Amino acid sequence: MNAESAPATILGRLNHIGVATPSIVRAIETYRTLLGATVIGAPFDLPAQGVRVCFIDAPNTQIELIEPYDDSSPIAGFLRKNPAGGQHHVCFEVPDIAAAIAELKVNGATVLGEPRIGAHGTPIVFVHPRDMGGVLVELMETPKTGH
Numbered sequence: 686m687n688a689e690s691a692p693a694t695i696l697g698r699l700n701h702i703g704v705a706t707p708s709i710v711r712a713i714e715t716y717r718t719l720l721g722a723t724v725i726g727a728p729f730d731l732p733a734q735g736v737r738v739c740f741i742d743a744p745n746t747q748i749e750l751i752e753p754y755d756d757s758s759p760i761a762g763f764l765r766k767n768p769a770g771g772q773h774h775v776c777f778e779v780p781d782i783a784a785a786i787a788e789l790k791v792n793g794a795t796v797l798g799e800p801r802i803g804a805h806g807t808p809i810v811f812v813h814p815r816d817m818g819g820v821l822v823e824l825m826e827t828p829k830t831g832h
């Protein structure tokens with residue numbers, strides 16, 4: 686071992702896959718009837734991002750359905766290009782979001798905006814898709830108490 690500190694951006698658990706939809710109600714019905722989803726959370730608003738979200742549990746991760754209620758939301762722009770909705774981002778957990786952001790910047794990646802509180806109540810940040818092979822990546826600080 687050398688004296689350098691361990692990397693802060695440690696690829697953690699796949700917390701969820703973000704899916705944009707023009708209608709959470711209809712998307713829930715699709716996941717229920719076509720894929721047999723049974724554990725479906727109650728939709729709730731995330732005012733800071735102008736969206737309504739709903740989590741559907743799969744055994745090893747969650748689907749985050751995202752419906753904009755505000756035209757200024759980035760999700761609204763996504764739906765203008767993809768009117769039927771589509772896969773929007775993947776979210777991995779990291780142990781320390783501030784350390785991860787600092788390290789990403791040192792490594793030349795573009796972190797989008799300031800950290801904000803995400804749908805699971807812990808800080809999140811997005812990494813620009815051009816740094817990640819076209820995939821919009823959300824990093825989320827691992828919740829302290831279970832999942």
Ligand code: CO
Pocket residue numbers: 701702703749774776823
């Ligand atoms: Co997300």
